[in-house]
Each structure stands twice: as structure tokens, then as C-alpha cells.
Amino acid sequence: MSVAKPVEFSEFYNLLNRVKEGNSNLEQELNAMVEEYKNNETAESELHELGQVFIYVGLMELYKYTESEDINFIGCIDKEGWDALEEKNKAELPPHLANTMISYAKKNNLSKEIAKKWDKRTREINKHIMGMARYITEGIIDVID
16 A cells, blocks of 8 residues: 655745745746646646645635735735725635635536546545645635735
8 A cells, every 4th residue: 555645735835925925026937836736737646636726726716805916915915904805705715715615626526526537436535625625725824924
């Protein structure tokens, strides 16, 4: 029995953080990475693919929630700004991002699609959806906070 490689996205989070800190030269690289994740071009396992899709969905929802695709700007939003966004969107950002990922997975039969691709059972993927949504949400929030 082989041991699965841990699923982590430090490369993405480091890049996101560098863009947030004002390194606009890396925006194109970040966008390319997110596009790869959207298209499942670099996944190493079924859970890695699930995480990549959730990163794509989470980032797109962050842009929609803040009405900005400028990570540097988003990283500079103060408490009053977040409070205003929460009121406008009628939702706190963390649960909103996680719920969006979970809804996306259900709406697009993501578990079934990933299970088929990786020769796994759908329920094996299903049992990781909520945890992965939380994990990805926490990572995004940690970077932009």
C-alpha cells in the first residue's frame, strides 16, 4: 500500500501573498496558476484536484464578494471595509467562501467527476468536501487578512 502525498498548496498561498504585498509582476503568474487549477492540469491526486478546484472557486468568489480582482487592494481592506462588505453581501466572507465551494461541488457533480477520473468511489470524495472547503477558505483568509 502506498502512502498518499500530503495535499498542500503553499506554492499558491506564497504567490498570492506576494501579489497581496504589492508584487504586481506576479499577477500574471498567479492568474496562470489559478487557470491551471480550474482546468485540472496539474493535480497529483483526487484530493489535490478537489483542492485546486476549490482554490479557483474561492478566489473567483472573493473577487465577486469584494468587487475587485486586485489582491493588493483586497489585502488592504480594513475592518470597517470588511464590515460593509459583509452587510452588502449579507454574509461573512469565510463561511460564504466555504459554502460557495460546497455548492459548486454539488451543482457540478464534482465528486462523481473526480472519482471517475481517479478511479475512486464517489463517497470517498464526498467525505472530504467540507474539510477541503474549510482548509482552502482558511488559507485564502490567512493570506488576505
